[in-house]
Amino acid sequence: MADLSRRNLLRWTAMAPLAGATMAVAGKVGKPLVEPTVSDLARQRLQQLHLPNVPLVTHEGKKVMFYDDLIQGKVVTLNFFFAKCDEVCPLVTANLAKVQKLLGADLGTKLFMYSFTLKPEEDDVDAIRRYREMHHARPGWTFLTGKLEDLEKIRKGIGFTYPDPKIDGDKTQHIGNVRYGNEPLMLWGSCPGMARTQFVAESISWMIRPEGNSGPGAL
Amino acid sequence: MYYNVFGEKVSKRRFKEMCDAAKNRRELIAAGLTSRRDLFKMGLLTASGMLVAKSGLSARAYGQTQTNQPPSSGQNTSPGTNQNCVPGNQTASPPTRAFIQALPIMPIARTVAALNPAPRENPNIGAGEVRSAPFQAPQIDATRFPVIPSILYKMNQRQFTTSQSPDLPLQTMWGFDDNSGRGTHSPGYTYQAHYGSPQLTRNTNSLPLVTQKNNTGFGFPSVTTHLHNAHNPSESDGNPCDFYANGHFCDQYYPNVLAGFNSDHAPNGDINESLGTLWYHDHRVDFTSQNTYKGLVGFYCLFNQLDTGDEGTGFHLPSFPQFDIPLAFNDKVYDPLTGQLVFDLFNLDGILGDKFLVNGVVQPFLQVQPRRYRFRLLDTGPSRFYEFFLTDKNNLSATNPYWLISTDGNLLPNPIQVTSTRIGPAERVDVIIDFSKFAGKTIYLENRLLQLNGQGPAAVDSQLFAQNSANTECALVLNDPTKGAIKPAGAGDFLLQFRVSGTPVHDGSVDPATNPTFYQLPDTNAEARIVRTFKFDRLNGQWSINGQFMDCGIGNSGFSETFRFAVRQNSSEQWLLTNLSGDWTHPLHIHLEEHRILSRNRVAPTVPTDLGRKDVTQVHPNERVQLFFRFRDWLGKYPIHCHNVVHEDHAMMALWHVVPPGQEDNILVP
Numbered sequence: 001m002a003d004l005s006r007r008n009l010l011r012w013t014a015m016a017p018l019a020g021a022t023m024a025v026a027g028k029v030g031k032p033l034v035e036p037t038v039s040d041l042a043r044q045r046l047q048q049l050h051l052p053n054v055p056l057v058t059h060e061g062k063k064v065m066f067y068d069d070l071i072q073g074k075v076v077t078l079n080f081f082f083a084k085c086d087e088v089c090p091l092v093t094a095n096l097a098k099v100q101k102l103l104g105a106d107l108g109t110k111l112f113m114y115s116f117t118l119k120p121e122e123d124d125v126d127a128i129r130r131y132r133e134m135h136h137a138r139p140g141w142t143f144l145t146g147k148l149e150d151l152e153k154i155r156k157g158i159g160f161t162y163p164d165p166k167i168d169g170d171k172t173q174h175i176g177n178v179r180y181g182n183e184p185l186m187l188w189g190s191c192p193g194m195a196r197t198q199f200v201a202e203s204i205s206w207m208i209r210p211e212g213n214s215g216p217g218a219l
Numbered sequence: 220m221y222y223n224v225f226g227e228k229v230s231k232r233r234f235k236e237m238c239d240a241a242k243n244r245r246e247l248i249a250a251g252l253t254s255r256r257d258l259f260k261m262g263l264l265t266a267s268g269m270l271v272a273k274s275g276l277s278a279r280a281y282g283q284t285q286t287n288q289p290p291s292s293g294q295n296t297s298p299g300t301n302q303n304c305v306p307g308n309q310t311a312s313p314p315t316r317a318f319i320q321a322l323p324i325m326p327i328a329r330t331v332a333a334l335n336p337a338p339r340e341n342p343n344i345g346a347g348e349v350r351s352a353p354f355q356a357p358q359i360d361a362t363r364f365p366v367i368p369s370i371l372y373k374m375n376q377r378q379f380t381t382s383q384s385p386d387l388p389l390q391t392m393w394g395f396d397d398n399s400g401r402g403t404h405s406p407g408y409t410y411q412a413h414y415g416s417p418q419l420t421r422n423t424n425s426l427p428l429v430t431q432k433n434n435t436g437f438g439f440p441s442v443t444t445h446l447h448n449a450h451n452p453s454e455s456d457g458n459p460c461d462f463y464a465n466g467h468f469c470d471q472y473y474p475n476v477l478a479g480f481n482s483d484h485a486p487n488g489d490i491n492e493s494l495g496t497l498w499y500h501d502h503r504v505d506f507t508s509q510n511t512y513k514g515l516v517g518f519y520c521l522f523n524q525l526d527t528g529d530e531g532t533g534f535h536l537p538s539f540p541q542f543d544i545p546l547a548f549n550d551k552v553y554d555p556l557t558g559q560l561v562f563d564l565f566n567l568d569g570i571l572g573d574k575f576l577v578n579g580v581v582q583p584f585l586q587v588q589p590r591r592y593r594f595r596l597l598d599t600g601p602s603r604f605y606e607f608f609l610t611d612k613n614n615l616s617a618t619n620p621y622w623l624i625s626t627d628g629n630l631l632p633n634p635i636q637v638t639s640t641r642i643g644p645a646e647r648v649d650v651i652i653d654f655s656k657f658a659g660k661t662i663y664l665e666n667r668l669l670q671l672n673g674q675g676p677a678a679v680d681s682q683l684f685a686q687n688s689a690n691t692e693c694a695l696v697l698n699d700p701t702k703g704a705i706k707p708a709g710a711g712d713f714l715l716q717f718r719v720s721g722t723p724v725h726d727g728s729v730d731p732a733t734n735p736t737f738y739q740l741p742d743t744n745a746e747a748r749i750v751r752t753f754k755f756d757r758l759n760g761q762w763s764i765n766g767q768f769m770d771c772g773i774g775n776s777g778f779s780e781t782f783r784f785a786v787r788q789n790s791s792e793q794w795l796l797t798n799l800s801g802d803w804t805h806p807l808h809i810h811l812e813e814h815r816i817l818s819r820n821r822v823a824p825t826v827p828t829d830l831g832r833k834d835v836t837q838v839h840p841n842e843r844v845q846l847f848f849r850f851r852d853w854l855g856k857y858p859i860h861c862h863n864v865v866h867e868d869h870a871m872m873a874l875w876h877v878v879p880p881g882q883e884d885n886i887l888v889p
Contacts (some may be wrong), residue, residue, distance in 0.1 A: 038391070042436030088427050088759045134673045159565030160760060163672050164802075175760030177567065177869065186434045188564040189505045192768040192870045193760035196781075199770045203505060210429050210439070212464040 043186055044212065047072075050157040052184075054150035056116075059143040066154055070142070071183050075111045075207045078158055078179040079193055082119040083131040088176040092193030095200065096134045102201035108140025108210050115178040116154060118171050120145045182207040227746045229232075255532035271745070300502035310554040312573050315326035315386040317582035318716040324544060325518060325578060329399040334421050338470045340366045341440065348470060349463035349496045355416065355452035355853055356474045359481055363417070363473055372397060375425040376442055376515060378433070379403040383551075384581040386573075387558040390515035391435045393426060405579055406547045406599075407517025409537070411489070412495070414475050414523040420444075423468040437562035438464055438506075438513040442873035445502035446519060447645065448810065448834035449494065449625065450478045454853025456810060459504040459650045459872065460771035460781075460856075475521065477811060481852040482789040491738040492813065492832075494521050496545070496595040496628035496647045504771050504872075508570070508601045508864035512562050514579075516599045518545040525737070526630060534737055535729035536593055536624075537651070542728065543593040544585075548714065549576050550603050559843065567760055569602030569673015569865045575666070577715050583614060584716040588728035589658035591651050593624070600644035601864045604804070605838075606668035606677050606712075608639045609652065610733040611660065613709040619662070625649030627831035629813055630738055634731035637827055639705075639843060641668060643675070643806035645862035646835045651731050652717075659721030667711035673865060675804025675839075677704045722816070740832065743815050743847040749794040752888050755807070755861065755871065761872035762861065765888055768873040769860075785872045786850045793817070798838040805866065808835045810857035811877070817845040835862055850877050 036044075047053075050179070053067035064070060079096065081089040099109055107113065115132075117123035123131070128143040137143070145151075155161065160175035162168040168183055180203060181188035191203045248686060255256050336343060340357055342350035356364035375396045380389045395407030412418060426440035427433045442463050445457030455471040477488025484492075501507055501515035520539065522528045528539035537543050550572030554561045563570050574581050598605055611620035621725035624632040628647050640648045652661075669677045729735045761768060765783075772781040786792060794814075796807055813832035818823045820843055824830060838844050873889065 038433060038435050038557065038559050039432055041554070042434070042559065042561070043431070045554060046436065046564070116238070135507070157565065159563070159567055161567075162760065163568055163674060173759060175783065176758070177760055179565070181564075184431050185429050186431075186436050188431065188562075189438060189439070190567070190869060191764075192758075194758075194761065195768040195870060196770045196772075200771065204770070206439070206441070210441075 015156050039186070043184070046186060046188075050159075052153040052157050053148070054153055056144045056146040056150065057125055059125060059132050061125045064144075070112070070114055070144075073184050075182045076180070077111070077113045077204055078116070078154075078181075079114075079173055079177070080118050080155060080160060081131070082117050082171065083123050083127050085171070085174075087172055088097050088174065088194070092178070093131075093135050093159065095193055095195075095197055096141075097137065097206070098197045099201045100138050100141055101128075102198065103204065106205075106208055107138055111140065111204065113115040113137075115141070115143045116151055117143070117145045117173055118155070119149070120148050120151055178204075180204045180207050181196070182210060185210060235266045239773075259524070268498060280292070312551075313387065313555050314386040315574060315581050316714065318584045320385065320580050320583050322544075322585040322715065323580055323585040324540065325404060325406050325409045326401055327409050328372055328374075328542065329506065330418075331371050331398060332472075334367075334371055334373060334419075338367050338371075338419055338421070343470075347467045349461065349467045350454055350469050350471075351458065351461050352454040352855065353444070354472045355454065355855070356469075356472055358474075360475075360486075364472070364476075368417040368419050368472075370416055372418065372420040373423070374407070374420055374444075375403075375423045376405045376444075377425045378427050379399070379405075381405065381579065382433045382578060383560075383576060383661075387433075387553055387581075388813050390560050391433075392560075393438060393440075394514045395517055396425075405516070406514060406545075407515075409517065409540075409545055410499075410519040411528070411671050412473065412475050412519060412521045413653050414477060414521065416470070417474045419473050420473065421468050422471060422779050424463055424465050426465055428465055433492065437509045437558060437564055439503065439509060441506065442501050442503055442510065442515065443469070444471070444499055444500045445453050445810075446471070446473060447497060447808070448813065449473060449497055449519070449521075450476065450492070450812065450851045450852070453811075453857055453877070456857060457499075458874075459502045459507070459769075459858060459860075460874070462503045464734045466685050468712060476852075478849070478851050483849075483851065484709055489741060490523075490525075491741045492522055493526065493630065493738060493815070494628050495526055495630060496597070496649055497521060498547075498597055498599075498645075498647070500599070504769065505868050508868045509562055509564070511559040511599060511709075511859045511864060512549075512551070512560075512570075512601055515773045516547060516869070518547070518595065518597070520545065520595070522535070523710075530728040533662030534630075534735065535727070537591055537728040539593075543579075545594070545595040545597065546715070547578055547597050547599050548605060549599045549601075550574065551576060566673070566865055567762075567869055569675075571603055571670065571672065575712050575714050580593075582713065584718055586718050586720065587654050588720050588724045589655040589722070590724050590732070591653045591655075593651055593728075595625075595628075595647060595649050596640075596642065597647045598642045598644050600862065602644060602673045604641060604668055604670055604715075604806075605647075605666045606639050606641040606676075607650075607844070608665045608667050608711070610665040610708055610711075610713070611822055612658070612663065612709060613660075621653070622651040623648055623827050624651055624731065624737070626828050626831035627813070627834045631827075631831045632739055633736055634636045635827045635830075636731070639667070640828055641676075641826075642828070643804065643835070644864065645806060645808055646828075646837075651728075653730075654717065655723075655726070657717070657719045658723070660719050662719065663713045664715040664717070665711045665713050667706045669706055673863065674802050675837075675863075704857070740815070741849075743817065745849065746792040746882075748787060748790045749793065749848070749885055750793040751886070752797060753859070753873075754797045754799055754809045755805050757801075757803070761867045762800075762866045764859070764871060767873070768870035770874075781874050782856065782876050784854045784875045784886045784889035785878045785882060785884045786875060787880050788854055788877050789851050789880075790849075790883070791848065792848050794848060795843055796836065796846065797843045798839045798840060801841070802840050804840065805838050806835050806862045807838055807859065807872070808862045809846075809859045810834075811853065812851065814846040814848050817847050819844050821845075854879065 396403030482487035527533035
C-alpha cells in the first residue's frame with residue numbers, strides 16, 4: 001500500500017471507465033469518499049479484464065447486463081452451450097441438471113447458474129427457452145443469448161479459449177468447463193462440466209460457504 | 220514473408236511496427252522514462268496499465284492466454300516488456316531494478332518442545348484435527364516410530380506482508396510460521412531433516428477467513444500441505460482432497476525412512492533410495508496454483524550418514540547451509556498501476572510471469588566466495604520451464620560448465636558435467652558450481668529457454684526465425700530446434716547474479732572432476748506385475764487422464780469410488796505415460812516412490828536429467844514415456860497429476876491407492 005498514493009488512486013478512478021460502477025467504496029467518479037483498498041482495486045481489475053459488462057437477453061426475453069445484473073455481488077456458475085450441439089453440451093447440461101438438484105435451496109438464493117450460447121445466430125430467446133425447459137432447469141438457472149461479439153467477450157474474459165485460433169474457432173471443441181465464483185470475495189475456480197455430479201456440486205458449494213470446508217477424506 | 224514470435228504471418232508493415240515498438244521501448248528506458256507517472260504524462264500509458272497502441276508501441280495486460288517473454292534482464296532496469304520483436308501483447312508489470320537486493324536464504328525451521336494437545340495415533344477430531352487415517356508408522360514399529368517423536372514442529376500458515384522488490388509496494392502473501400518468534404516466511408522455513416530421526420509437523424491453517432477486504436485477488440484459504448516427494452505414509456502425505464479450513468490442523472508424520480525398510484530392504488531400507496532435496500507446498504484440490512503462487516512453498520533438506528551437510532565427512536559435498544543453498548524459482552506478474560501481485564484466475568492453459576523471483580524476491584544477487592557451492596534449484600511454477608546457463612556478460616561466447624549431481628533430489632551415481640540443465644514445474648536439480656575460476660567477476664544464472672505460453676517450451680520452427688534473421692533486432696537464434704528454442708547467451712532471463720569475491724579461500728568440498736561416486740541406481744530388473752497406460756489429453760478444454768477427471772468425492776462413503784486403480788503393496792509396475800494433447804508438455808508427478816525413466820518413444824533416455832531417479836517426468840508432445848516403479852512399505856491413497864499447476868487445478872489428476880496383497884486390481888487403462 002505504501003506506493004499507492006492518493007494521486008494515483010484518483011487518477012485510477014478518473015481514468016477507468018467502469019470505476020464508478022464497480023467501486024463499492026467510491027462515490028461519484030473522480031471523487032472517492034474513501035480511498036479504495038488493494039482489494040477494491042483487485043476486484044475492479046478482475047471485472048475490467050474478465051467480466052465485461054455487456055448486454056444480454058435471458059430465456060424470458062429480459063434484457064440484462066452481464067456484470068451489473070448477473071455477476072456483481074453474487075455466487076455464480078458460468079458455462080457455454082448451443083442448442084444444436086450434439087457432443088459435449090448435452091452431457092454438460094444434463095450433468096448440471098443433476099447438479100441443480102443437489103444444490104437444493106441454495107439455487108436462486110445463494111447461487112445463480114448461467115449458461116451462455118455460443119451460437120446466438122441460431123439460439124434466439126425461443127430456442128434457449130426450449131432448451132432450458134428440455135433440461136428442466138429450476139428457477140435460479142438462467143440461459144442467455146445476445147450479440148456474438150458480446151458473448152465472445154464473456155467467453156474470452158473467463159478464459160474459455162484455446163491458444164490455437166483454429167481450435168478456438170471450432171465450436172465442437174468448445175470448452176466444457178464450468179466456471180464457478182464468488183464475485184465479491186474474488187474466489188474463482190472451475191471444474192469439468194463432465195466431472196462426477198457430486199463433485200461438481202461440492203466444488204460449487206466451496207464458493208457458497210468459503211469460510212469452512214474440509215475434504216472428504218477428512219471428517 | 221514476415222512472422223511474429225508466435226510463428227504467425229504478419230504483414231511487412233506490422234513487422235516493422237513490431238520492431239519499432241521494441242526500439243521505442245528501449246528508447247524510453249534509455250531516457251529514464253520508466254515510471255508510470257512519466258508514461259502517463261506523455262500519454263503513453265492507459266489507465267489499465269497497457270501501453271498506448273501508438274506506432275506499434277503496445278503491451279497488453281496480464282490475463283490473456285498468451286503472455287510473452289519477460290524483460291530481458293540484462294538491463295539494469297527491466298521494463299516489463301520483451302526486448303525481442305514481439306506482437307503487441309506482452310505482459311506488463313511495472314519496471315523493477317535487477318540485482319539491487321541480496322538473495323534471501325530461508326531460515327532453518329526450529330522444533331518445539333511439545334504440542335498441545337499432544338499428537339495422537341488416531342486423528343484428534345474433537346480438537347479440530349483433519350487427518351484421514353491413523354498414523355501408519357507406529358503400527359509398524361512403535362519403538363522406532365513413537366506416536367510422539369522427539370522432533371516436533373509447529374507450522375502455521377499465515378498471511379503476512381513482505382517486499383519482493385524495492386520498486387514495488389509491500390505484497391500480501393501467505394507463508395509459514397514455525398512459532399520460533401521469527402515471523403512468517405515465503406518460501407517457508409527450510410527443514411533440516413535426517414534419516415533415522417522421525418519427526419512430526421503440526422500444520423495449522425491460520426490464514427484469515429476470506430473477506431472482501433483481505434483478499435488481494437486470488438488464493439483460497441483452505442489448505443493441505445504435501446511433502447514432495449518423501450517416502451511418506453498416505454495419511455501424512457498431504458493429499459489434495461484432505462484440505463482443511465481456518466482453525467483446523469493436521470499432524471503429519473514424517474518417518475524419514477528409506478524406501479524398502481518394511482519390505483525388500485528391512486529393516487533400514489535401501490541406501491540407494493536416499494532422498495535429499497524435497498519441498499513442501501500447498502496441494503489443495505483445484506486451488507493449488509493460486510495458493511502456491513501466493514507463497515505456500517518451502518524446502519525440506521534430508522541428510523544421512525553420506526550426504527551429511529558437512530564437507531568434512533561422507534560424500535564431502537559443500538557444507539549446509541553456508542555453501543549449500545536452496546533456490547526456489549518462480550515467475551510472477553504485478554499490476555502495472557498498483558504494483559500488486561496479480562494472478563490470472565481465468566486461465567486454463569498455464570500462467571507465465573514477466574518478473575523472475577528467487578527465494579521470494581525479484582532478481583537478487585548473491586555474494587559468493589571463489590570456491591564450490593551446492594545449489595538446490597527448484598521450479599515452483601506455476602507453468603514455466605527453465606534452462607539454466609551460467610553467463611559471463613563480458614564473455615558471452617564462453618561456455619561455462621557446471622556439475623549436475625542430483626535429479627529431483629536424488630543424487631546421481633556420479634556428477635555429470637553440463638553446460639545447461641532444463642527443469643519444469645516441481646522438478647529439482649542439485650548442481651555444483653565452482654566459482655574459483657570466476658574469482659573477482661560477476662556472473663549470472665540465466666534462463667535461455669523460450670516459452671511463450673502455458674503449453675511448455677516453445678517448439679519454434681527455426682526456418683521462421685532464419686527468415687527474420689536479417690533484422691537482428693528481431694531475430695531469435697535456435698541452437699537446436701528439436702530441443703526447443705534456446706535464446707542466445709545474454710538474451711535470456713537473468714535470474715540471479717553471483718558476485719564472486721577475489722580473495723582465495725580454502726575449499727574442503729569434493730571436486731566433482733575427480734568423479735566421486737554417490738549412490739548406485741536401484742535396479743529396474745524386477746518383473747512388473749502390470750503395465751498400466753495413462754493418456755493425458757485435453758477434452759473440450761478439460762484436462763483429463765484416460766478421458767476422466769479429478770474427483771475427490773464427497774463424504775467418506777463417496778471417497779472410495781474416486782480411486783481409479785489399486786496397486787499391490789510391495790510390487791513393481793510399469794506405467795506408460797502417453798501425451799496426446801498436441802503441443803503441450805506435461806510435467807507429471809507421481810507420489811510415494813521415485814521412478815526411473817526406461818524409455819521415451821521406445822528409446823532409452825540420454826539427457827542427463829533423465830538418467831537418475833525422478834518424481835516428476837516431463838512428457839513432451841506426442842511422446843510415450845515408460846516408467847518403472849516399486850510401491851513399498853505404505854498403504855493408502857496417492858495421486859498422479861500434472862504439475863503444471865494450472866492443469867492440475869483443472870482436473871488433470873487421478874487418485875489411486877496401495878492395498879494389501881489380494882486386494883489389487885488389473886486395470887490396464889485406469
